[in-house]
Amino acid sequence: MLDLTYEPPKPxxxxxxxxxxELVIGMEVHAQVSSNSKLFSGxxxxxxxxxxxxxxxxxxxxxxxxxxxxxxxxxxxxxxxxGLKAQIHLKSAFDRKNYFYPDLPQGYQISQxxxxxxxxxxxxxxxxxxxxxxxxxxxxHLEQDAGKSIHDMDPNMSFVDLNRTGVALMEIVSRxxxxxxxxxxxxxxxxxxxxRYLGTCDGNMQNGNLRADVNVSICRPGQYEKYMETQDxxxxxxxxxxxxxxxxxxxxxxxxxxxxRQIKIVENGGTVEQETRLYDPDKNETRSMRSKEEAxxxxxxxxxxxxxxxIEQAWxxxxxxxxxxxxxxxxxxxxxxxxxTEYDASVLTADTDSAGYxxxxxxxxxxxxxxxxxxxxxxxxxxxxxxxxxxxxPLSPAQLGGIIGLIKADTISGKIAKDVFEIAYTSGRDPKExxxxxxxxxxxxxxxxxxxxxxxxADNPAQVEKAKVNPKLAGWFxxxxxxxxxxxxxxxxxxxxxxxxxxL
Amino acid sequence: MSIDKDTAAKVAKLARIxxxxxxxxxxxGEFNAVLGFIEQLNEVDVEGVEPMVSVxxxxxxxxxxxxxxGGMQDKILSNAPDAREGFxxxxxxxx
Numbered sequence: 130m131l132d133l134t135y136e137p138p139k140p141x142x143x144x145x146x147x148x149x150x151e152l153v154i155g156m157e158v159h160a161q162v163s164s165n166s167k168l169f170s171g172x173x174x175x176x177x178x179x180x181x182x183x184x185x186x187x188x189x190x191x192x193x194x195x196x197x198x199x200x201x202x203x204x205x206x207x208x209x210x211x212g213l214k215a216q217i218h219l220k221s222a223f224d225r226k227n228y229f230y231p232d233l234p235q236g237y238q239i240s241q242x243x244x245x246x247x248x249x250x251x252x253x254x255x256x257x258x259x260x261x262x263x264x265x266x267x268x269x270h271l272e273q274d275a276g277k278s279i280h281d282m283d284p285n286m287s288f289v290d291l292n293r294t295g296v297a298l299m300e301i302v303s304r305x306x307x308x309x310x311x312x313x314x315x316x317x318x319x320x321x322x323x324x325r326y327l328g329t330c331d332g333n334m335q336n337g338n339l340r341a342d343v344n345v346s347i348c349r350p351g352q353y354e355k356y357m358e359t360q361d362x363x364x365x366x367x368x369x370x371x372x373x374x375x376x377x378x379x380x381x382x383x384x385x386x387x388x389x390r391q392i393k394i395v396e397n398g399g400t401v402e403q404e405t406r407l408y409d410p411d412k413n414e415t416r417s418m419r420s421k422e423e424a425x426x427x428x429x430x431x432x433x434x435x436x437x438x439x440i441e442q443a444w445x446x447x448x449x450x451x452x453x454x455x456x457x458x459x460x461x462x463x464x465x466x467x468x469x470t471e472y473d474a475s476v477l478t479a480d481t482d483s484a485g486y487x488x489x490x491x492x493x494x495x496x497x498x499x500x501x502x503x504x505x506x507x508x509x510x511x512x513x514x515x516x517x518x519x520x521x522x523p524l525s526p527a528q529l530g531g532i533i534g535l536i537k538a539d540t541i542s543g544k545i546a547k548d549v550f551e552i553a554y555t556s557g558r559d560p561k562e563x564x565x566x567x568x569x570x571x572x573x574x575x576x577x578x579x580x581x582x583x584x585x586x587a588d589n590p591a592q593v594e595k596a597k598v599n600p601k602l603a604g605w606f607x608x609x610x611x612x613x614x615x616x617x618x619x620x621x622x623x624x625x626x627x628x629x630x631x632x633l
Numbered sequence: 634m635s636i637d638k639d640t641a642a643k644v645a646k647l648a649r650i651x652x653x654x655x656x657x658x659x660x661x662g663e664f665n666a667v668l669g670f671i672e673q674l675n676e677v678d679v680e681g682v683e684p685m686v687s688v689x690x691x692x693x694x695x696x697x698x699x700x701x702x703g704g705m706q707d708k709i710l711s712n713a714p715d716a717r718e719g720f721x722x723x724x725x726x727x728x
Binding site: 179199278279285428437439 | 703706
């Protein structure tokens, strides 16, 4: 496998009225485990069901009900940990985080504060060819999701749906290693990509299956380096936490706004209060969630309903042995084995469907570079026009591989290949058959090309004279021959003949 | 550690338990008695002793990832003081 080295990106610098400032960002991403049933109950996790229909008595916190853990959810947390090259803790434990809210019937959330199942890991966040940020992961723990409150159905009441209550979440906590809004979005993108490769979370942000809390602080240039050296937070500014964002665009806008807000406070001689804030996309601002402040006293204690979670090393090893190839490895392999650029390899490994399609095309035509060009430039563009996903592409990898095979065999030119592509895409026909039936075969017979060229030379004596003075005009003759042969002439052969006949 | 009246009032508020002003002093006294007992336990030397989390030698019970429960909106809502259109209806809470 190709070993890639990266330069870290430059941190984002924002100029205040008095100084330059840098950003320091840490993230807590809540990823819903892709399980059928909930973390501690047998109720379904299906999205969009009738309100309160996916609820067991455990989820509704009826007296006397006890939680029983879903082993699949534990396995997904371990898989995710292994995918982030993290330590797996063979012993972890559950704690109660106590607070009152209408969508939390228990009055506490079962979480893992003191002994999380996954410890330190890392994510390489790609910021462009040759540039990437290594973001340290502090921990991943398993916890329950809360229900959903709806505030706009009635003027005086809030409506509560407990369908999401108790669904398993993995909270993935990063160190404050992210240095700008774009890096924050890239971090979520990369994390989402890894989760989707692993199959542990579907990454659907619109449905709230992946949400991020963002911790933002500001510091003067040079301070962050002191923090990294000592791991002493006193070198950094006071952070504010922006809660519950489920859009890449909002994450970036919220960080940008929040950083400028903090800079303004500090430059005016004030101090930033550590607090929880909410981003309002309509006004593009963050607001303090004062009501949450007192509730911050969560009075965590070990959950008496659940024994510690003990897993065996052999089980972890088994999960590790069955991990799929992950994005970084796949990208490096595509670059090494197929000679792709880092950019092309990144585009093709963005998701497993694209990567799989590409490899099937390569298998059918045995040319990685051509396959990459056709998939990225032609197929992706065509699918985008149709608003189709690659998984439902009307053109199969075998068909696209067939087209590329015809180009390689000099049966058709690249230009004709685009026509064949369109016909194959819309009709599902076999490229070889299309070329034969439609008579699109490239003319390599120099006799036919020569005849066409002779005719053009005879008809355009003035152009011939001009071309003798200005050899660049040879291109005009090539174009005319291509036109006369309906684009089927082999451009290489035409070029040669034109040079010859004009004596260039 | 000693619990005063204000701390007792704060704990009661966090637990959403209504305690009358004239009861707070007594409540603080009870907290202190409990904490005093815990402090006494602290005198025991537990160096090198694995914390015991359960009195039964059991492993955490697990279940398979199968849907076996739910589909009983009526029962879930049956104790609700107010329910509408399948939802619990509660006094408005807005951030």
